[in-house]
Amino acid sequence: MSNKDAANVPIREFPPDDRFQQLADEFAAHYKKNPDFYVRVPGRVNLIGEHVDYCGYGVCPMALEQDIRLAVGVGNENTLRLHNVKRNYADYECDLRNFSISIGDGAPKWHQYFLCGIKGIFDILPKDLDFKGMNVVVSGKVPQSAGLSSSSALVSAAALATAHINNFPMSKEKIANLCAECERYIGTQGGGMDQAIAFLATEGCAKLIEFNPLRSTNITLPSGAVFVIAHSLAKLNKAATADFNCRVVECRLAGQIIAKKQGLKWSDIKKLGDLQQALAVDLSKMITIVEETLHEEPYTKEEVVRELETTSDHLNDISLTQNTRHIQTFKLKQRALHVFREAHRVEMFHAICSKPADKNSLPTLGRLMTESHESLRDFYECSHPQLDELVELSRDLTFGARLTGAGWGGCMVALVPQENVDNYMKMLKDKFYVKHQPQDITSVLFATSPKAGACIFVKDVNN
Numbered sequence: 362m363s364n365k366d367a368a369n370v371p372i373r374e375f376p377p378d379d380r381f382q383q384l385a386d387e388f389a390a391h392y393k394k395n396p397d398f399y400v401r402v403p404g405r406v407n408l409i410g411e412h413v414d415y416c417g418y419g420v421c422p423m424a425l426e427q428d429i430r431l432a433v434g435v436g437n438e439n440t441l442r443l444h445n446v447k448r449n450y451a452d453y454e455c456d457l458r459n460f461s462i463s464i465g466d467g468a469p470k471w472h473q474y475f476l477c478g479i480k481g482i483f484d485i486l487p488k489d490l491d492f493k494g495m496n497v498v499v500s501g502k503v504p505q506s507a508g509l510s511s512s513s514a515l516v517s518a519a520a521l522a523t524a525h526i527n528n529f530p531m532s533k534e535k536i537a538n539l540c541a542e543c544e545r546y547i548g549t550q551g552g553g554m555d556q557a558i559a560f561l562a563t564e565g566c567a568k569l570i571e572f573n574p575l576r577s578t579n580i581t582l583p584s585g586a587v588f589v590i591a592h593s594l595a596k597l598n599k600a601a602t603a604d605f606n607c608r609v610v611e612c613r614l615a616g617q618i619i620a621k622k623q624g625l626k627w628s629d630i631k632k633l634g635d636l637q638q639a640l641a642v643d644l645s646k647m648i649t650i651v652e653e654t655l656h657e658e659p660y661t662k663e664e665v666v667r668e669l670e671t672t673s674d675h676l677n678d679i680s681l682t683q684n685t686r687h688i689q690t691f692k693l694k695q696r697a698l699h700v701f702r703e704a705h706r707v708e709m710f711h712a713i714c715s716k717p718a719d720k721n722s723l724p725t726l727g728r729l730m731t732e733s734h735e736s737l738r739d740f741y742e743c744s745h746p747q748l749d750e751l752v753e754l755s756r757d758l759t760f761g762a763r764l765t766g767a768g769w770g771g772c773m774v775a776l777v778p779q780e781n782v783d784n785y786m787k788m789l790k791d792k793f794y795v796k797h798q799p800q801d802i803t804s805v806l807f808a809t810s811p812k813a814g815a816c817i818f819v820k821d822v823n824n
Contacts, residue, residue: 368532370521370560372817375399380430380500381818384446388432388498391444396432396498398525399818402518403428404503405510405558406590406774406809407765408567409733410707412741414554416612417634418704419571421580421711422554423588423811424562427502429514433522436494441479443472446500457483457492462546469547474512475499478519481543486529493526504804506596508766513555516544517815525817533560533814534575562814569711573634580711582811583718583726586760589777591789592805593747594797595770603684605767608696608741610685615697617680618668619654627669628679633700644705651701655694662689692742699740706733727760727776734763734773743768754792758785782808 375381381399388396403424410420436442441460443453453472462476475497486492499518503511517540524531531539537560541553557570557577566579616636617627623640630636637647666673677686706729713722734752738744748764751773755762762775777785786806799805 368534369530370533370536370815370817372819375818375820380502384430384432384498384500387444387446387500388434388496391498392434392442392496394434394496396434396496397819398433398522400431400433400518400522400525400815401428401818402514402521402559402815403562403812404514405555405562406588406772407508407554408588408774409710409730409763410554410703411733411737411763411765411768412608412612412743413700413703413707414570414572415609416632416700416704417572417638418700419569419707419711420554421567421569421707422558423567423809424558424814425503425509425590425809426812427504427509429503429511429518430500431518431522432498432500433526434496435526436496438494439492440494442494442496443475444498445471446498450499457494471515473547474515474544475519477543477546478516478521478540479523480546481516481520481539482523482527482529484543485539486527490527490529492523495522495526497522502804504592504772506771507592508764508768508771509590510555510559510766512547513540513544514559516540516547517556517559521815521817536560538575558814560815562812564811564813566811567714569707578711580714582714583722585718585779586723587777587779587782587808588810589759589775589782589785589808590765590806591751591773591775591793592799593745593751593764593770593773594799594805595745595747603688604743604769606682606685607688607691608743610681610688611691611693611696612700613680614660614665614691615651615655615693618660618665618693619650619697621669622654623650633697637701644701644708647701648698648705651694651697655697657694659690659692662691665691695740695742699736702736703733723760723776723778727762730761730763730774730776737764737768741768745770748773751789751793754789755785758788777808 404427405422405424407422414420439457441455441457450471462473503509503514505511520540537556540556561577569578569580612633616630616633620630620636621627625639710729744764752762755775758781760776762773765772765774
């Protein structure tokens with residue numbers, strides 16, 4: 362990859378920080394040689410715009426200091442060898458000419474996320490390319506199952522390493538899109554936010570990430586406040602259950618039933634953004650259409666089949682995923698209302714940050730974040746009692762707070778006045794974490810600012 366092309370992931374001089382040096386030492390001890398290059402991909406926190414990216418709507422994430430780092434060397438023949446600095450993750454080895462990402466029942470293993478990234482690149486490499494084997498050491502500082510995108514960061518790091526070692530240049534946008542697609546090999550029908558911010562993030566700025574086509578706009582947040590991340594210490598691996606994909610499907614079915622009633626070809630509607638585009642109306646009108654068209658009670662699968670005038674088998678093929686075909690009831694009105702209202706909150710969040718700040722800017726941003734959490738809790742039903750407790754505890758010392766990430770556990774993000782940060786974090790330690798006793802409080806409660814996106818590091822950037 363050429364560092365001259367600003368659209369590509371940057372290649373920089375190997376940084377002399379302790380963690381990179383420890384990674385280099387681990388690689389040398391394990392493989393008896395030095396790595397050829399290093400990869401860094403950050404985790405992310407989403408400030409607002411939850412569960413809307415896979416519906417086609419914009420989101421406002423920022424990259425974190427916490428990251429996934431790889432030390433990578435050219436290996437023997439066509440073999441992948443993976444080693445994690447954390448000893449509870451078993452080493453893994455396979456032949457790159459013939460490997461499988463079959464996950465079976467339960468949560469995917471850590472190496473399967475890595476294989477997703479490799480397969481994504483292999484899908485587009487020239488067929489006559491003699492791809493290189495890889496020796497890899499992985500070091501991760503993104504809390505797992507926390508809603509901070511640890512799995513997507515690992516997939517993205519694997520793809521970036523595979524592209525670089527095979528001298529296959531890709532723009533940031535192209536590799537972000539590819540990583541969003543290839544993570545679906547693990548079974549999660551995500552929308553692309555995590556991968557987009559991983560590659561497009563800019564130091565000091567959050568981003569408005571929009572899709573179809575993928576594009577990003579810098580968001581400069583008003584001064585005078587800090588974002589604090591607090592882990593609820595409740596964890597859910599979204600690839601291990603049908604909860605996440607069920608919400609994707611419910612949004613799709615809501616769009617398809619409305620499309621049918623509006624005289625559109627329902628099978629063409631894959632996400633709610635498609636429906637709005639087909640109807641050519643604004644978000645306020647979409648909210649009205651949902652309120653007038655869909656009923657409050659859950660729809661049975663039989664009812665959906667009748668509404669669409671189709672068959673159960675056809676619905677399975679067109680609208681459902683492998684792990685949602687067993688579901689017999691769907692909440693459609695609630696999910697669609699959340700998506701359209703949340704998309705509108707993203708628009709307002711961006712508009713406030715685009716104007717000169719005044720005394721109302723931060724309180725309004727905080728109110729939007731709190732409204733987002735309430736919608737995720739009540740309409741999308743993806744919160745958790747420990748997340749709700751953190752948000753409730755945050756009311757007096759913050760402008761606003763909300764769950765971030767897929768939910769069902771994971772982290773909360775709060776917008777905190779600078780002068781309140783120390784008192785706020787102490788309050789959470791005294792009232793929340795004293796009950797849960799995390800092993801390392803600094804990994805579950807921290808203040809953060811926007812960091813840069815993915816990068817490749819080499820010993821000599823001129824070679």
